[in-house]
Amino acid sequence: MSTEPETAAAEEAEAAAPEETGPQAPEAEHATDTATAASTDVDGPEAAGSEAAEPDAAGADVADADAGTPDAAVEGEAAAESKELSETEAEIAAQRELQERIAARKAAKQGPVDAGAKLSGKAADLLAAVRAVESGEKPVVSAFSEPEPAPRKAVQEPVRRPQPVAAPTSAGPGDEAVEAVRAVLADGGAPATLAARAATVLGEGADTQLRADPWRLLRVSGVRTEQADGFARALLGAECGPDDERRGRAITTWLLEQAAVAGHTALDAAALTAALGQRAVPDPDAAVQSAIAEGDILVFQDVIETPGAPAPAAPVREEGDGEGEETEQPVRVLVGLEQYALAEESLADGLARVINSLPKDEGSGPRAADWESAAGQASGSTAELIRAVAGHGLVLHTGGEAARAEPAALVRAAAGLGLRAWAATHSSAGRRRVAGLIGADADEAGAATVAGLLSGAEGPGRDRDGALALDLLVVLDAPQLDVESAAMLVESLPDGARLVLSGDPGVLWSAGPGRVFADLTAAHCCPQVVSRVPDPGPIGELVSGVGIGELNQVEAPGKEVVIVPVRDAGEAVHRTVQLVADSVPRAIGVPTEDTQVITPGHGGAAGTRALNTALKERLNPGPGRFGGFDPGDRVAHVPAPGRTILGRVLRADAEGLHLECDGAPVVVPKEQVEQTVRHAWALTAHQAVGLSWPAAVVVLPGDATAALSRPWVYTAFSRGERHLSVVQGAEQALPRAVAEIPAKARTTRLQTLLRPQVPATA
Numbered sequence: 001m002s003t004e005p006e007t008a009a010a011e012e013a014e015a016a017a018p019e020e021t022g023p024q025a026p027e028a029e030h031a032t033d034t035a036t037a038a039s040t041d042v043d044g045p046e047a048a049g050s051e052a053a054e055p056d057a058a059g060a061d062v063a064d065a066d067a068g069t070p071d072a073a074v075e076g077e078a079a080a081e082s083k084e085l086s087e088t089e090a091e092i093a094a095q096r097e098l099q100e101r102i103a104a105r106k107a108a109k110q111g112p113v114d115a116g117a118k119l120s121g122k123a124a125d126l127l128a129a130v131r132a133v134e135s136g137e138k139p140v141v142s143a144f145s146e147p148e149p150a151p152r153k154a155v156q157e158p159v160r161r162p163q164p165v166a167a168p169t170s171a172g173p174g175d176e177a178v179e180a181v182r183a184v185l186a187d188g189g190a191p192a193t194l195a196a197r198a199a200t201v202l203g204e205g206a207d208t209q210l211r212a213d214p215w216r217l218l219r220v221s222g223v224r225t226e227q228a229d230g231f232a233r234a235l236l237g238a239e240c241g242p243d244d245e246r247r248g249r250a251i252t253t254w255l256l257e258q259a260a261v262a263g264h265t266a267l268d269a270a271a272l273t274a275a276l277g278q279r280a281v282p283d284p285d286a287a288v289q290s291a292i293a294e295g296d297i298l299v300f301q302d303v304i305e306t307p308g309a310p311a312p313a314a315p316v317r318e319e320g321d322g323e324g325e326e327t328e329q330p331v332r333v334l335v336g337l338e339q340y341a342l343a344e345e346s347l348a349d350g351l352a353r354v355i356n357s358l359p360k361d362e363g364s365g366p367r368a369a370d371w372e373s374a375a376g377q378a379s380g381s382t383a384e385l386i387r388a389v390a391g392h393g394l395v396l397h398t399g400g401e402a403a404r405a406e407p408a409a410l411v412r413a414a415a416g417l418g419l420r421a422w423a424a425t426h427s428s429a430g431r432r433r434v435a436g437l438i439g440a441d442a443d444e445a446g447a448a449t450v451a452g453l454l455s456g457a458e459g460p461g462r463d464r465d466g467a468l469a470l471d472l473l474v475v476l477d478a479p480q481l482d483v484e485s486a487a488m489l490v491e492s493l494p495d496g497a498r499l500v501l502s503g504d505p506g507v508l509w510s511a512g513p514g515r516v517f518a519d520l521t522a523a524h525c526c527p528q529v530v531s532r533v534p535d536p537g538p539i540g541e542l543v544s545g546v547g548i549g550e551l552n553q554v555e556a557p558g559k560e561v562v563i564v565p566v567r568d569a570g571e572a573v574h575r576t577v578q579l580v581a582d583s584v585p586r587a588i589g590v591p592t593e594d595t596q597v598i599t600p601g602h603g604g605a606a607g608t609r610a611l612n613t614a615l616k617e618r619l620n621p622g623p624g625r626f627g628g629f630d631p632g633d634r635v636a637h638v639p640a641p642g643r644t645i646l647g648r649v650l651r652a653d654a655e656g657l658h659l660e661c662d663g664a665p666v667v668v669p670k671e672q673v674e675q676t677v678r679h680a681w682a683l684t685a686h687q688a689v690g691l692s693w694p695a696a697v698v699v700l701p702g703d704a705t706a707a708l709s710r711p712w713v714y715t716a717f718s719r720g721e722r723h724l725s726v727v728q729g730a731e732q733a734l735p736r737a738v739a740e741i742p743a744k745a746r747t748t749r750l751q752t753l754l755r756p757q758v759p760a761t762a
Helices: 072-083 087-110 121-135 175-188 192-202 206-212 214-219 225-239 245-261 269-278 284-293 338-356 368-376 380-391 402-416 428-438 450-455 483-491 516-523 537-547 569-588 608-619 670-676 702-707 710-717 733-740 750-754
Strands: 297-303 316-318 325-327 331-337 394-398 421-425 447-449 472-475 498-503 528-530 561-565 595-598 634-640 643-653 656-661 664-669 677-679 693-700 720-728
Touching: 175 192, 175 206, 175 225, 192 206, 192 214, 206 214, 214 225, 214 245, 225 245, 245 269, 245 284, 245 297, 245 331, 269 284, 269 331, 284 297, 297 338, 331 338, 338 394, 338 483, 338 750, 368 380, 368 402, 380 394, 380 402, 380 498, 380 528, 394 402, 394 516, 402 421, 402 428, 402 472, 402 498, 421 428, 421 450, 428 447, 447 450, 450 483, 498 516, 516 750, 537 561, 537 710, 537 720, 569 595, 569 608, 569 693, 569 720, 608 677, 634 656, 634 664, 634 670, 643 664, 656 670, 664 670, 670 677, 693 710, 702 733, 710 720, 710 733
Parallel strands: 394 498, 394 528, 421 447, 421 472, 472 498, 561 720, 595 693, 693 720
Antiparallel strands: 297 331, 316 325, 634 643, 634 677, 643 656, 656 664
């Protein structure tokens, strides 16, 4: 391993009650990607996605400047672009459709079930005939006579690929509503800049709601509990007290929202009450009960099972003097928000359906001999993967970057057997990579992004029942799936379709709540195929060692891996700029635009803000006249929680900031620029997961060593394809993190929900 001077800072905060973020300094970054050191900022989630609606989008690191003046030459083009439905709106529509479907199914479970309601075909006809005879509507002979056969259709209508369906558009809060909220905020001493967000979050009558319950201000992203308390004191005066029921209920919900930002789908009741006590709630148990009674949160009792011991089929009774006594199994009491509870239940139901609905007969798909023939043409773990998919509805596949060739080979083989096979990734760059591995144009090869697949903008479209028109779906980078996006995907699969989740278990988990891939791996509910294809070269050797907790020195004759020691954060920034602008292009031959800087967090002396400022000054200097941006700036656009799209600034006009992201034009409205756009010469590891560049510069400054963990280092080091420079200021904290600090646990219920529906497999 070569040595040269440079540094890096790390950051991952996943806690039941995460650090609070002020309303005037939000950040669009994953919740766990925040520095815990005192010198770094605690930033909110990546406006993703969230990919998701779980973490709130947060502000970008931009100056409060005007978005520029209109560009007359492009007004016509911009007007046309504004009419097109954005992919984000389509994804939001799909999310709403899923939530409505989940709510409908939940209501159906609670209501009465009509006898025979689940019957269809001949059975349903016979039941109807019996009821007709019993009621006297038809005589026996006519009721049971065979109907005239319907003429057969000559040709079935082909599957149509629908265009994205527009989400119900909302004009947002009107000026009068915002002004009314602004007046309430002024009376309570809160910043007027919160007015538009509060009016949007609280909806109709937001000003009245805030006067009746000032702690509702906590529903606005970035507001801290002490700020809501001050607002309430100013409005309520002597009536305000720490024992107010409204306060306890609001803080309970707020803590669960913060836990979701940190990746939890639920919290242990004891942890929640302890966190309430830390925030001066006099009776935490009463606050939790009040929130449950109001329907703000849900409570669960999950049986605690001994590992390896089967759950008893019935209550165990001990002999006594009389009838005997039941021995109750120990349970853990969890509480969570309905949004994630329903998504996790829907995901468990959908996975059980995928596992159990695979056709058993060979008449409905390729024969076993056909699958075996396809496997025989492959080798190693690729053949194992094909054989596993032949006989199972759900299969897990693990491996690094080089192992992506195996699921691509599976898609080719399945298509050769006549199946509608598609691969899905989380980014357009990943889509292009897997399409190249499959060996054809993306549309012909069956490659799409997860967001495009769900929205209908990409992929095979949906059949008449609303299910995706495919027989096999392979999801790459599966550890990035949060519980909501995973539930949407599984709900969209038709009966009998196969699902393969493929990814590297060593990388950071999803931006949104849940740990779907890790939970399924631990549940042992389906076959798991481990790739035997290692990542090549010195970088692959280094990353493989990190994956097992070892930070090894590797031979790098071509300077594939370079360590750059630094003494402080200032030197780390200087050396990073020097590497990107001069050393890597000159010594390695990788252009500046193909080199990505990765650092632990946004704040601190060597966080993304400081590094982006220094890199912009060197690579694209300018006054930042478009809200802190200039044409040519490298940016990250976060259209929805959990989703980060990289691009460049083109220009700005009255419509907003014009970007080019993945070759497509994107217009960000002026009022959304601060929330959804930031400079991107430097990213955090959570923003970079699932992406790769020819060269990566990982900065590890000494002020962020508390945030380092094995998954963070593994993710950051594996982003470079040809070259990795490590700007090392963490000293011994780096090997200690690799050896001793695994991924921080997340509280989820997926394994518990799956256990009674799907038997564990060896």
